[in-house]
Amino acid sequence: MQWKRITAxxxxxxxxxxxxxxxxxxxxxxxxxxxxxxxAQEKATDATAxxxxxxxxxxxxxxxxxxxxxxTPDTFDPTNIYYTDGNQISKLMFRTLTQYxxxxxxxxxxxxxxxxxxxxxxxxxxxxxxxxLKKGIKYQDGTEVKxxxxxxxxxxxxxxxxxxxxxxxxxxxxxxxxxYKGPYGAGGANYAGVETPDESTLVIKLAKxxxxxxxxxxxxxxTPIPQAKDTQKNYEQRPMSTGPYKVDSYVPGTELxxxxxxxxxxNSDPVRHQYVDAWDFKFAQDTIKAQRQxxxxxxxxxxxxxxxxxxxxxxxxxxxxxxLVKGPSPCxxxxxxxxxxxxxxxxxxxxKAYPYDSWRKVAGLNPATDPPASTILPPAVPGFVKxxxxxxxxxxxxxxxxxxxxxxxxxxGKLGKANFELSWYFSIDDPISTQSSQLRQQVFExxxxxxxTIGVPKAKLRTYVGNQDAPVNIGKTPTGWCSDxxxxxxxxxxxxxxxxxxxxxSIGQLQDKALDxxxxxxxxxxxxxxxxxxxxxxxxILENYLPALPLYYSNTEAPMGKNIGHAINDPTQGLPEFTSxxxxxx
Amino acid sequence: xxxxxxGSTVGVEDHPASAEPVRTAATPxxxxxxxxxxxxxxxxxxxxxxxxxxxxFILIAVFxxxxxxxxxxxxxxxxxxxxxxxxxxxISFSPDHWFGVEPKTGRDSFARWVYGxxxxxxxxxxxxxxxxxxxxxxxxLAGFLGGWVDRVISWLVDFVLSLPYLLFAIALVPxxxxxxxxxxxxxxxxxxxxxxxxxxxxxxxxxxxGLARIIRGEVLSLREREFxxxxxxxxxxxxxxxxxxxxxxxxxxxxxxxxxxxxxxVTAEAGLSFLGVGLVEPIPSWxxxxxxxxxxxxxxxxYLWLPVIGITVLVLSLALLGDAIRDAFDxxxxx
Numbered sequence: 076m077q078w079k080r081i082t083a084x085x086x087x088x089x090x091x092x093x094x095x096x097x098x099x100x101x102x103x104x105x106x107x108x109x110x111x112x113x114x115a116q117e118k119a120t121d122a123t124a125x126x127x128x129x130x131x132x133x134x135x136x137x138x139x140x141x142x143x144x145x146x147t148p149d150t151f152d153p154t155n156i157y158y159t160d161g162n163q164i165s166k167l168m169f170r171t172l173t174q175y176x177x178x179x180x181x182x183x184x185x186x187x188x189x190x191x192x193x194x195x196x197x198x199x200x201x202x203x204x205x206x207x208l209k210k211g212i213k214y215q216d217g218t219e220v221k222x223x224x225x226x227x228x229x230x231x232x233x234x235x236x237x238x239x240x241x242x243x244x245x246x247x248x249x250x251x252x253x254x255y256k257g258p259y260g261a262g263g264a265n266y267a268g269v270e271t272p273d274e275s276t277l278v279i280k281l282a283k284x285x286x287x288x289x290x291x292x293x294x295x296x297x298t299p300i301p302q303a304k305d306t307q308k309n310y311e312q313r314p315m316s317t318g319p320y321k322v323d324s325y326v327p328g329t330e331l332x333x334x335x336x337x338x339x340x341x342n343s344d345p346v347r348h349q350y351v352d353a354w355d356f357k358f359a360q361d362t363i364k365a366q367r368q369x370x371x372x373x374x375x376x377x378x379x380x381x382x383x384x385x386x387x388x389x390x391x392x393x394x395x396x397x398x399l400v401k402g403p404s405p406c407x408x409x410x411x412x413x414x415x416x417x418x419x420x421x422x423x424x425x426x427k428a429y430p431y432d433s434w435r436k437v438a439g440l441n442p443a444t445d446p447p448a449s450t451i452l453p454p455a456v457p458g459f460v461k462x463x464x465x466x467x468x469x470x471x472x473x474x475x476x477x478x479x480x481x482x483x484x485x486x487x488g489k490l491g492k493a494n495f496e497l498s499w500y501f502s503i504d505d506p507i508s509t510q511s512s513q514l515r516q517q518v519f520e521x522x523x524x525x526x527x528t529i530g531v532p533k534a535k536l537r538t539y540v541g542n543q544d545a546p547v548n549i550g551k552t553p554t555g556w557c558s559d560x561x562x563x564x565x566x567x568x569x570x571x572x573x574x575x576x577x578x579x580x581s582i583g584q585l586q587d588k589a590l591d592x593x594x595x596x597x598x599x600x601x602x603x604x605x606x607x608x609x610x611x612x613x614x615x616i617l618e619n620y621l622p623a624l625p626l627y628y629s630n631t632e633a634p635m636g637k638n639i640g641h642a643i644n645d646p647t648q649g650l651p652e653f654t655s656x657x658x659x660x661x
Numbered sequence: 662x663x664x665x666x667x668g669s670t671v672g673v674e675d676h677p678a679s680a681e682p683v684r685t686a687a688t689p690x691x692x693x694x695x696x697x698x699x700x701x702x703x704x705x706x707x708x709x710x711x712x713x714x715x716x717x718f719i720l721i722a723v724f725x726x727x728x729x730x731x732x733x734x735x736x737x738x739x740x741x742x743x744x745x746x747x748x749x750x751x752i753s754f755s756p757d758h759w760f761g762v763e764p765k766t767g768r769d770s771f772a773r774w775v776y777g778x779x780x781x782x783x784x785x786x787x788x789x790x791x792x793x794x795x796x797x798x799x800x801x802l803a804g805f806l807g808g809w810v811d812r813v814i815s816w817l818v819d820f821v822l823s824l825p826y827l828l829f830a831i832a833l834v835p836x837x838x839x840x841x842x843x844x845x846x847x848x849x850x851x852x853x854x855x856x857x858x859x860x861x862x863x864x865x866x867x868x869x870x871g872l873a874r875i876i877r878g879e880v881l882s883l884r885e886r887e888f889x890x891x892x893x894x895x896x897x898x899x900x901x902x903x904x905x906x907x908x909x910x911x912x913x914x915x916x917x918x919x920x921x922x923x924x925x926x927v928t929a930e931a932g933l934s935f936l937g938v939g940l941v942e943p944i945p946s947w948x949x950x951x952x953x954x955x956x957x958x959x960x961x962x963x964y965l966w967l968p969v970i971g972i973t974v975l976v977l978s979l980a981l982l983g984d985a986i987r988d989a990f991d992x993x994x995x996x
Contacts, residue, residue, distance in 0.1 A: 363956050386956065387747050387748055388748075388764075388956045388957050388959075388960055390747055391959065391960050392959060430741075432741065433739055433741035435746070436741045436744050436746065436748055436765055436766070436767070437739065437741065437765055437766050439748055439765055441747065442746050442747070501849075503849070503852055503941055504937045504938075504941060506942060506949070506952075506953050509849070509941065509942040509943070510765070510766050510942065512849070513737065513739075513849075513942065513943060514739050514741075514766070517737075517738075517739065527848075528848070528849055529845055529847075530847075530849050530852045530941075532835070546845070
């Protein structure tokens with residue numbers, strides 16, 4: 076459940092969620108500034124979509140695209156991929172049961188069947204899902220994809236000890252998810268949760284209702300994996316491709332080379348194209364250097380792109396705005412406070428004291444890509460309704476204002492909480508983290524709080540802040556979250572229910588039975604009914620519980636080389652869409 | 662002319678050749694080698710200029726709080742109202758902020774610059790002092806005493822020279838932190854100070870070995886010379902032989918080594934801070950500023966130039982001064 080820009084925004088986002096799935100906001104390809112944050116969206120699905128994907132106007136074939144990436148995806152094992160960039164790159168190699176098609180000028184994502192013939196059929200009790208599978212799908216070596224391979228991939232995902240970075244919904248929702256430990260142990264071949272009655276049918280059995288399953292099966296872990304080829308941890312070196320490209324070579328942490336997959340049949344694929352001949356991903360580049368190279372586009376760099384948000388120091392070097400891919404991404408970044416340790420009244424005073432404006436500058440946030448947030452759900456998630464509680468809109472001077480500071484100080488005194496101690500971790504060897512921490516400390520101390528900051532090495536920070544019982548009361552992860560699919564169900568039940576603490580991803584460590592009940596009540600409704608309900612829960616949480624201060628939403632603004640054609644934002648991941656990119660002059 | 666009787670002064674006057682030659686005031690007479698070198702240095706324009714620049718920087722470092730007060734700013738206050746929403750400073754030189762403000766944070770550049778001179782100089786001078794004292798003592802002992810003392814010290818020198826000093830600098834920080842109660846019980850200020858002292862320790866610990874080797878070699882050749890043998894023969898105590906007979910003859914290599922290691926330590930500190938293993942916030946230092954400012958070079962060149970100029974001028978002056986001192990002490994140099 077990681078966000079790709081861990082290093083870039085280490086100060087504010089220690090550990091965020093992965094993005095997957097969310098219809099775009101109305102902002103479309105606009106920069107998504109404050110003014111055009113979208114409204115509520117309908118969940119969009121198209122169960123009848125057929126291949127081939129509509130041709131892109133003016134697209135040419137041929138050439139090699141180089142991706143100069145400053146971040147390094149941790150894995151390309153389909154079962155283990157959960158970071159947004161790994162997801163996006165894997166789309167070139169792995170086809171899954173369902174996939175998102177980006178429709179229209181606003182590139183609105185629509186869930187379509189990919190390797191499945193349909194979006195799944197639910198049984199009356201909602202606990203058995205049947206997917207019809209396409210026939211004649213082949214791996215890159217020409218061998219036929221079997222129904223058993225889909226079943227094996229699902230079984231494989233239960234070996235969470237081995238694939239510990241991958242998504243975990245199957246452990247919570249699939250039948251025997253809590254007891255089955257994957258196909259490798261004794262009796263691993265027998266798993267009751269998945270059945271393949273014939274070569275074109277896949278049946279998934281659930282332990283509890285999970286109406287978002289069609290969205291979940293868009294994750295790369297649902298790509299078919301033949302048991303005979305499974306080399307466990309080494310599978311990412313030679314994975315079996317079903318998509319338009321196959322892996323030529325992979326050096327972990329350094330380079331991934333992809334070339335055309337001859338067995339890919341465009342007529343069966345409603346989403347992907349195969350315009351360029353090859354992809355060359357170079358990882359662990361220097362951010363500024365790579366982005367400057369891509370912007371300058373001299374020589375071979377014109378065929379290059381970088382998928383991180385443009386560093387704000389390079390803004391003045393952008394000559395051609397069309398070199399930036401812009402659009403929304405489904406994430407909100409917050410400032411979480413441990414509700415078990417800080418009383419509600421004090422949390423409200425912290426909200427009043429927080430120096431939003433100054434912090435945004437110190438943290439280097441770009442107004443175009445990081446618009447201030449006032450809600451928990453980001454605009455890119457359906458069901459989002461913009462509302463603002465007084466003082467909670469991601470902007471303001473907070474206690475930098477002398478009068479406000481004095482007022483907070485006196486109120487703290489009245490509550491009997493004068494010199495209330497706030498404590499948090501920061502990364503001692505990261506200048507942005509240190510400076511943000513200094514700023515908060517100065518302002519909170521001015522407002523009458525006592526502040527204890529603990530500097531830890533950057534490499535260890537995630538271990539410290541990831542501990543839900545860490546001896547600090549502010550800033551435990553997740554500090555930010557991205558949608559796993561376009562619904563509030565990938566937000567509120569996973570972040571704010573009491574059991575989220577045990578799962579290690581609670582924002583604010585809320586333990587409130589009444590709130591649990593409210594969340595459960597909404598979760599039990601049909602997806603369409605939920606759309607209108609989540610925003611009430613959202614408001615209720617911020618108004619009555621305030622486990623976190625919403626800081627900003629995130630948008631995409633990635634630099635592209637001048638020769639890159641059809642560079643569009645994929646709002647499901649907040650990254651450029653790779654499978655439809657072509658070279659203007661191959 | 663008769664030769665005068667003993668005790669008579671007449672003969673001496675009559676034989677000018679046996680008398681002391683007549684000297685003008687400018688002719689060196691009975692001066693120690695250090696005295697000669699110092700006289701030469703005073704006449705060397707480069708040396709004088711460099712020395713004044715070094716003194717200038719030392720004064721800046723010493724009076725940093727005063728200078729910042731004069732400007733009316735301090736190095737840690739954020740002025741985010743002076744940067745726009747993209748983090749670019751909206752002001753450059755102004756009466757309130759003499760060198761403008763930092764991008765993003767809006768902290769005062771002048772105050773950070775004058776305070777930034779402090780760690781560079783303190784670390785360089787302390788490490789040089791420690792390295793020189795230990796190196797000289799070790800070299801003297803090893804060279805003069807010989808035998809097992811020499812073997813032990815030479816082994817120690819080889820051992821220290823073989824240790825990877827960058828790894829040491831990185832690894833020592835968490836060790837010292839845990840000895841002081843772990844990062845949880847330390848304020849950021851204390852953590853930054855720990856790094857500061859660790860840096861001094863690491864640089865001096867790795868600095869003495871080279872000098873010790875040079876001194877040992879010099880002493881090996883000196884101890885067979887007549888004056889040392891004579892001193893030993895008449896029973897002068899070892900300590901006195903070491904410090905009264907040998908040490909004065911070692912001034913040249915010592916001064917040269919010290920003057921060359923000063924700029925090396927200034928760059929080492931800046932380099933380590935640039936790499937992120939040296940000093941950290943909230944202590945301001947030029948190396949850290951350079952590390953951050955390289956990203957802002959196109960947008961805000963002044964931010965990068967200030968510490969770069971500071972370090973370049975200081976290191977250049979120290980290096981040229983060291984060169985001039987070396988020339989001045991070299992008996993082969995005739996000017």
